[in-house]
Amino acid sequence: MTTARPVALVTGASSGIGKEAALALVRAGFDVVGTSRDASHVNPLSGVTFVDLDVAGDASVTTAVQQVVDRFGQIDVLVNNAGVGFTGAAEENSVAQAQDVFDVNVFGIIRMTQAVLPHMRSRGGGRIVNLSSIFGLIPAPFLAAHAASKHAVEGYSESVDHDVREHGVRVLLVEPGATSTGFETRCKRTEMPLQAYDKQRRIAEQVMAASVRDGDAPSTVATAIVAAATDPKPKLRYTAGPLAGRLSTLRRVVPSQMFHTQIRKYNRLAG
Template identity: 45%
Template sequence: MFNDKVIVITGASSGIGEATAHLLAQKGFRVFAGARRAPTSPPVPNLEFGVLDVTNDASVENFINWVLREAGRIDVLINNAGVSLVGPVEKTSIKEAQGLFDTNVFGPFRLMRAVLPTMREAGQGLIINISSVLGFLPAPFMGVYASSKHALEGLSESLDHEVREFNVRVVLVEPSFTKTNLDTNSAQVSEGFGAYESQVSATLKAVIAQIKSAPAPISVARKILSVITGPYKMREPADGTAKLLSRLRRFMPAGAVDRSLRKSFGLRT
């Protein structure tokens, strides 16, 4: 059993976050799980929940200070909290885009700033940012979500160069579609789809079909466990589909990738 690391994970009340928190606790890690609302399920050994809103500076500071008081250090930070949004870019309001970025980009940004001083002082640390295949691929009608993951990937790679000298590393875990509420119950833009209605409907139908055969959150949790316990690698596709898409993006001609993406999202090629 692994029991020598203190782990912080955000967005831990459901989906990938919940599965990961429970798996790591079962393996003997001491896990501090943050969520907007603490779960009502029975207590789990090695797993402690705290209220955390990643969009609120004071909430992040209070949560990290609580962990440091309780455990004295933080060895691993897992930035998992995220939200999604479906709709055409043209129909997405600035407020909706800002709200998504506040969770998906500035949320991890706040957490990383909060934990880095203690990691630097300790001379070791690992930050795992949960990205997506949409961190390196486009996604029609999920453009703001995809752009937030592209931003997270650029931030993560840049930060890794900055903190490497202090024996702190940053990893990107990149799942494909996963059977979670994030993928099945994504919010939609409030203005409606307008002229894009038929295209969005086709895309949603194609995406739902892919989600039906998608891996469960535990598969991503197992990947995160292997990242913590295994050798370092900057990018970690979380499943077979993600690994294939990563290779296709790198090695296939751009035109072929474009046609394949349009087909997979239910759009005319």
């Protein structure tokens, strides 16, 4: 059955940015399917149908996408929002921990994209909106694995967008800055802290907590997601919030040495 309304699939929709994006898409006229690793424990959202999904599992991705197609007959917009954070100095992070971050933040997007593209391509249209971060554009001290995953999302999205445009499909990026979602409380911590980084790691956690506390509301990011999903002539990148916009501009126009000096100053790094 094909619905008269466009259909959006939003991963990680039980809280934070994903929740606000799902509700904003409902208001924009979409039938919305949200996902959570255990949908039975999600508080209901008006207008949002929930399905189970673990973006780190091939079978889970295939099953969830097929459920949406079977129920609604189409997927017009995929919002890849599910993600994880990971803090600590790079030397303190094991390869296995970094791989876990990439399995969700990067390969989760790849799995979801691979699952919906055949359907979108056969229908001659669709949009895939990938949640990157301002850390996909700038360095993030003591968040190296997280920043690397977001840089990978940027490169993957921009490349795939060129692959699929001729089939009526666009792959777009939304780049939030600091957002008041409690990100810092959900970040995984290193399992092998080194004394050499103790002082600066604590400072980095304080800086991150302050930036999240004073960050943009999740609804600000949701507005950018809806714009990416609905603009008649979409942009490749949508920065979400004034800080993200300023940092994106500064990264492009400020000399490298000056830019990195400011990064160190903001993060209270010596030298």
